[in-house]
Amino acid sequence: MKAIRIYEFGEPEVMKIVEVERPVPAPDEILVKVYAASVNPADYIIRRGGNEGLKPLLKLPMGLGIDGAGIVEAIGSEVTKFKIGDRVYGVPNYLDGSYTEYLAAKSDQFALMPQSVSFNEAGSLPACARMAWSGMVEKAKIKPGQHVLVHGAAGGIGNLALQFAKAHGAYVIGTASAYNADFLKQLGADDVIDYNTQKFEDIVRDMDVVFNATPTTTVDEALRLRSVKVLREGGIFVCTHGVWPGDEFKELLARKNATVSMAGVDINHYHCLTEVAKLIDAGKVKPVISRIYPWEQAAEAHRDSETKHVRGKIVLQVRKED
Template sequence: MMKAIRIYEFGEPEVMKIVAVERPVSAADEILVKVYAASVNPADYIIRRGGNDGLKPLLKLPMGLGIDAAGIVEEVGSDVTGFKHGDRVYGVPNYLDGSYTEYLAAKANQFALMPRTISFNDAASLPACARMAWSGMVEKAKVRPGQRVLIHGAAGGIGNLALQFAKACGAYVIGTASAHNADFLRQLGADEVIDYNTQKFEDVASDIDVVFNATPTTTVDEALRLRSVPVLKEGGIFVCTHGVWPNEEFKALLARKNATVSMAGVGIDHRHCLTEVAKLIDAGSVKPIVSKVYPWEQAAEAHRSIETKHVRGKIVLEIRKED
């Protein structure tokens, strides 16, 4: 047996309960991970509330929460290569299995060896957001030295990593954020910061190669999309972390710029992505940003905090203390 957070009804943070459940057994292509930490993502509270239109049909109670974790490999499936007992790993659980748990079994290709230079709490803050930021910046936009990149929501979990990845690629990066986060973004390497409360980004930014929308919402702000295309240069790309359903006006704007649109996160090779991210972190080119660590007994408080949508970086749940 083990302990895990489960929800037996959808609703407010208090529906999360730590309960005793059966410890999972790893399949041939899976690893069993002894979880030390899991991070809190917007997807977690969306699922806790009952999901959006796309998720509702897939959610079945009771269920776990959490979409990334860090820990130690406890067991290795018979078909798994590249991992051994005792490895420190980070990654994402099987879809909708949840990571707020003492142990999880997951497909081995969804995990990678952790960066050697950081803690479990820091590592747990990375996988879900790093895969989106890496997919958007490196795989979809293919950011190159000297390009101009505009990141909406640059202080958030995905946004701050997208900024750091773009800088590691040699780009000139402009981030939108509140004034409160301006110095924080400059410390991460932002070349310019636009306060979205006092400035319209389209009045400041121009000749942009890549616009990356990392705002913490579940649907794309249509007005933001329409305002973003005009700042793109000819042949630019708009990358989003949410589903994009182009309307006629949006498609017409893109066509005028010979620009394209792409969704981050599609077709991710998790192990490759997380392995490359670990290299950047160990080299000092990228650092995880954790705003606060809560013991997992305080998961409700952690959810209330992230639901403000004003968290800098990530919130982490500590499942067990690091040895």
């Protein structure tokens, strides 16, 4: 089979399509015939050699891609949730990669994909959906009538966090560029703040939840402080990246009896993706794709992603849907 592998860290050109042995699923794994995989910031971070947390774990040669969608080709002897022929979406085993014609992965990392979407749409979802669901539903425990502020609302995680909050009956405000204002309102945003011309702390207050989905690998300290200031008493600040609070941040949290939580920790992929599929098939959430690239153009797709101004997700099409 063919798969994209890197044999050195560096720019997009280090990605090569090569012939590799097709994996055989372990007893608790499924073999997925991959139709689509999405491009996530983690992909180009890993391609470059990783951040401080990832560097010790990266061993060459290796694959790229942290989510995808396809058809179950084979199942391990212990697998009970799936059968051959099921259309599924999910995440590969850690650092195995999904830019490939076939992947073997733990069965609990996949779920039946929404019936109402294509492989490309389903492949755009898992990595971002798990972060948005974890942060908004499991950590923030969003409830009807609550007020939510989503930073980076037009991105892959942000647009889903916004949609999940709306699906649970919240009043949602997103921060984004003016270019994305109408787009976010079409997704259900009750209001949009242009971060280029407006300061959100001058406009909102008493937020039940502030969800930070800005496309960075570190959280700006100033943004954290500004976000806590607009929380209500007992509110929660949720972030998609590691949060190492400074003294001033801790003091502000304590003063408001507020909490901070990181999305994506201890996530049950099967449960999360099953619930997300229900929302999509009910018409309450929709996948947002910026552009679809043939997987032979993975380098160009990575360059597009690295602009950090992508609306929704970039998808690599590994196979055309029948």
